[in-house]
Amino acid sequence: MNSKILYPTLVVAWLVAAGFTTPPPADGDVGGSVADSATGTPLPGGEVRMVRNGNTIATTTTDAFGRYVIHNVPAGSYSVEVRYLGYRSEARNVAIGATDALARADFRLVPLPINLSAVEVSSSVPLAVDTRTGNQIFKQNDYHGAPTNTTSQILQQSIVGAARAPTGEVHIRGQHAEYTYYVDGVPVPAGISGSLNELFDPQVVNQIDFQTGGWDAEYGNKNAAVVNVTTRIPSGGFHLDASGYGGSFSANGQTLNLSTNAGKVGLFFSGARQATDMRREPVAFDSLHNTVSNFHNDGTDLFGFGKLQYVPTDHDVVNLDVNRTRTRFAVPFDSVEGIIDDHQQDVNGFVNLGWRHRFAESSSESGRSAELFTGAFFRDGSLNYTPGLTDDPTFVFAPDTTHYILSEDRNFHTAGLKLDYTLQPHHGLELKTGVLASLTRGHEDFSSVTSTGNLGPASNSDLKGSDFGVYAQTAIAPSDKWELRTGVRFDNHNAPFAGNQQQVNPRVKLSFFPDPANTFWVYYGRLFLPTNVEDLRAITSDAQGGVVAAPTLPERDDFYEVGYVHRFPLGVVTKLSAYHKRSSPGIDDNTVPGSAIVTSVNIEQVRITGIEGVVEIRPSGPVSAYVNVALNHAYGYGAITGGFFPAVPPSGTFDLDHDQRLSGVASLVYSAQGFYLSATGIYGSGLTNGADPDATYGTGLLDFNQSIKVPSSFILNASAGYAFAAGGVVLRPQIYVENAFDKQYLLKGAFFSGASFGRPRSIQLRMNIGA
Numbered sequence: 001m002n003s004k005i006l007y008p009t010l011v012v013a014w015l016v017a018a019g020f021t022t023p024p025p026a027d028g029d030v031g032g033s034v035a036d037s038a039t040g041t042p043l044p045g046g047e048v049r050m051v052r053n054g055n056t057i058a059t060t061t062t063d064a065f066g067r068y069v070i071h072n073v074p075a076g077s078y079s080v081e082v083r084y085l086g087y088r089s090e091a092r093n094v095a096i097g098a099t100d101a102l103a104r105a106d107f108r109l110v111p112l113p114i115n116l117s118a119v120e121v122s123s124s125v126p127l128a129v130d131t132r133t134g135n136q137i138f139k140q141n142d143y144h145g146a147p148t149n150t151t152s153q154i155l156q157q158s159i160v161g162a163a164r165a166p167t168g169e170v171h172i173r174g175q176h177a178e179y180t181y182y183v184d185g186v187p188v189p190a191g192i193s194g195s196l197n198e199l200f201d202p203q204v205v206n207q208i209d210f211q212t213g214g215w216d217a218e219y220g221n222k223n224a225a226v227v228n229v230t231t232r233i234p235s236g237g238f239h240l241d242a243s244g245y246g247g248s249f250s251a252n253g254q255t256l257n258l259s260t261n262a263g264k265v266g267l268f269f270s271g272a273r274q275a276t277d278m279r280r281e282p283v284a285f286d287s288l289h290n291t292v293s294n295f296h297n298d299g300t301d302l303f304g305f306g307k308l309q310y311v312p313t314d315h316d317v318v319n320l321d322v323n324r325t326r327t328r329f330a331v332p333f334d335s336v337e338g339i340i341d342d343h344q345q346d347v348n349g350f351v352n353l354g355w356r357h358r359f360a361e362s363s364s365e366s367g368r369s370a371e372l373f374t375g376a377f378f379r380d381g382s383l384n385y386t387p388g389l390t391d392d393p394t395f396v397f398a399p400d401t402t403h404y405i406l407s408e409d410r411n412f413h414t415a416g417l418k419l420d421y422t423l424q425p426h427h428g429l430e431l432k433t434g435v436l437a438s439l440t441r442g443h444e445d446f447s448s449v450t451s452t453g454n455l456g457p458a459s460n461s462d463l464k465g466s467d468f469g470v471y472a473q474t475a476i477a478p479s480d481k482w483e484l485r486t487g488v489r490f491d492n493h494n495a496p497f498a499g500n501q502q503q504v505n506p507r508v509k510l511s512f513f514p515d516p517a518n519t520f521w522v523y524y525g526r527l528f529l530p531t532n533v534e535d536l537r538a539i540t541s542d543a544q545g546g547v548v549a550a551p552t553l554p555e556r557d558d559f560y561e562v563g564y565v566h567r568f569p570l571g572v573v574t575k576l577s578a579y580h581k582r583s584s585p586g587i588d589d590n591t592v593p594g595s596a597i598v599t600s601v602n603i604e605q606v607r608i609t610g611i612e613g614v615v616e617i618r619p620s621g622p623v624s625a626y627v628n629v630a631l632n633h634a635y636g637y638g639a640i641t642g643g644f645f646p647a648v649p650p651s652g653t654f655d656l657d658h659d660q661r662l663s664g665v666a667s668l669v670y671s672a673q674g675f676y677l678s679a680t681g682i683y684g685s686g687l688t689n690g691a692d693p694d695a696t697y698g699t700g701l702l703d704f705n706q707s708i709k710v711p712s713s714f715i716l717n718a719s720a721g722y723a724f725a726a727g728g729v730v731l732r733p734q735i736y737v738e739n740a741f742d743k744q745y746l747l748k749g750a751f752f753s754g755a756s757f758g759r760p761r762s763i764q765l766r767m768n769i770g771a
Helices: 003-020 114-120 151-158
Strands: 028-036 047-052 055-061 067-073 076-083 090-096 102-104 107-109 127-129 136-139 162-164 170-172 179-183 186-188 205-211 225-231 239-247 252-262 265-276 284-286 291-293 299-313 316-330 343-358 369-386 403-426 429-449 459-479 482-495 499-515 518-529 555-567 572-583 586-591 598-617 623-641 662-672 675-684 713-722 724-726 729-741 745-748 750-758 762-770
Touching: 028 076, 028 090, 047 067, 055 067, 055 555, 067 499, 090 102, 090 107, 127 572, 127 598, 136 151, 151 162, 151 170, 151 205, 151 662, 151 675, 186 343, 186 369, 186 403, 586 623
Parallel strands: 028 102, 028 107, 179 225, 729 762
Antiparallel strands: 028 067, 047 055, 047 076, 076 090, 127 136, 136 205, 162 170, 179 186, 205 225, 239 252, 239 750, 252 265, 265 299, 284 291, 299 316, 316 343, 343 369, 369 403, 403 429, 429 459, 459 482, 482 499, 499 518, 518 555, 555 572, 572 598, 586 598, 598 623, 623 662, 662 675, 675 713, 713 729, 724 729, 729 745, 750 762
8 A cells, every 4th residue: 555545544543533532540549537527627647548459458557637648559449548646537439530630538526435436446556557657656556565665665566777875875877876756846965975865755646657768858867767656536525534553673663644625726735654673674694593683773754844836727737845854773883792872863854845737728629739837846854873882993094094983964955946848739740848946955973983082074164055947949740750859957066075067968869759659769869967956065175174085076977878668468567678888987875984974986997787678468358567677787897086085096897786686576466356365576686795706707787796605585475364344434455574584584564544534524544464
């Protein structure tokens, strides 16, 4: 056939086919809002799941205004399910592939009396993986921990690659404890170095989002992990919960929670007291009986938290958080068993005020929106260490060989402001800029004395410093399958003797989302991690009898990460990631011998490499589980400077004292018709504590360096409970067991009971028995 006839014929045929052939259904987005049905209060941190044929397709959480969006959903019919602590769960049916670009499913949840939620809401493991970001998310409404559990224990059990030291300090991905809490969007700066005080009681938490990599330029300062905490939202009428426990090692505690909601205003308060003779893990080794003994280890913790939420309009949310904690404990460090009377008191507190305003959307179809966040914060803390009258002097100011007893009385307060503006001109483009600034003031009274009463080096001086950071970032999504997040921030840190330290930090993350079940990403970030302004500084004043020591400088890092998340059809989610960090210099901490005083120091060069895997198992039945496994190697080399100690000359390569080569957590939950059973095991190959290597030492990820003998640890805890209603009263007996296997076998036990009252009238009785 003549080509002049063939080509037009083919074009016409194609046009006809295009006109009369139905195109394949397109992928779409699902979005909406979640709010309280009675007050209209938005519910941030709500769990949203898309389900098809009984299988979870995608998950997300609601933002500060209760909004959510799930992108790139294949065409078809789905059920959108929402769960929130203290509310009845709900579901909506949606269809993807219709004419609308966004399929909406809005929810107005009905508050539940806590007694009814205990019976009606089935439990599952409290940890989930966000398949779009790779972050791990902790949910309070799925948590069944012991009443003695702390925030640091939740971090250890939730974050893959986390190791918890006996002090309670959590090391993440082999790094020093360089993480920052954000509470309801407002940062909480780090407290006094060496403090054993927990920031708050876990009962105040609704959700925690753990971000251990891929940080936007918004996040500066200590960001080995960003711990985003959404506190509980007051819901329903007045509710009061009181409980108490007592058990082995003289353990006892009391808790009081109350909440109420009146129109646009909600109030939540939580207070707790805990006391025990096992405040820290035993650290004294009885060589005669070859056992670890526990002595002089008593402590008491007080927690107080209050939240006031005001929602004047559907475009504004105001949160005021007030927190205060105090820890008093004996210090099981020096001497041997006998008359030991060292004591330390730590006090920490914060006040956060946050206002989030959403500007009226100019076009809901185009996705145009703008948002302003303003947060003000005040942080204060103190550490008072009083040595015993019978202490043996143990500390030496090299090169002097005289031994001294130390005491410390240090306090600080930090005031700061966080301001962020976010603009989304249209779907697929987001611009954000902001500033974070804080000013720190404090005082340090450090002294030393010999056994004969002669005074040694001392410091009685004021502390002052500041931190300032400004950033700009973009998120560009040319399609729902690709996203490029880029940004840059400038940081300036001012601290005693260190002067002004500055750095420009670029960040870039490229993500590929072929479908809601798969996410790939690569990331590079330049990091700037300053030490605490109020940290124990170098005592350099000759007038005070000090010694010359270099200041502790900020850590400067290059961080690389690659990761992949996949959701299988039967409710299984897997995450695999690898990372490498190069620090010049790095930061570590040292404990001053004969005390509980901790000071940060610099290591000239630090290298950290690791791989980690997460498996979340959440099928449609009554069983759920998760597994965290991490292999890590953190080592350093070069001179050690800063803090209290004189400089240590360059040496060979050595493992960092917070390096735990292999760590793992596994948790299993069975829940059906008010009954639940959970078990969690935690394994750690052991912190090296800076043990000296020999000639066979290697720096590779798989070089386990058998010459460095460190004890491994395994902790197993389990709980079982049953909630049932009888004559308007809900009973919930619970059994809790925890065993720690190390050089010693620890047996902990407690009896726990409580009662709660609310509207509608309800009573809840709970009993937890632990061994």
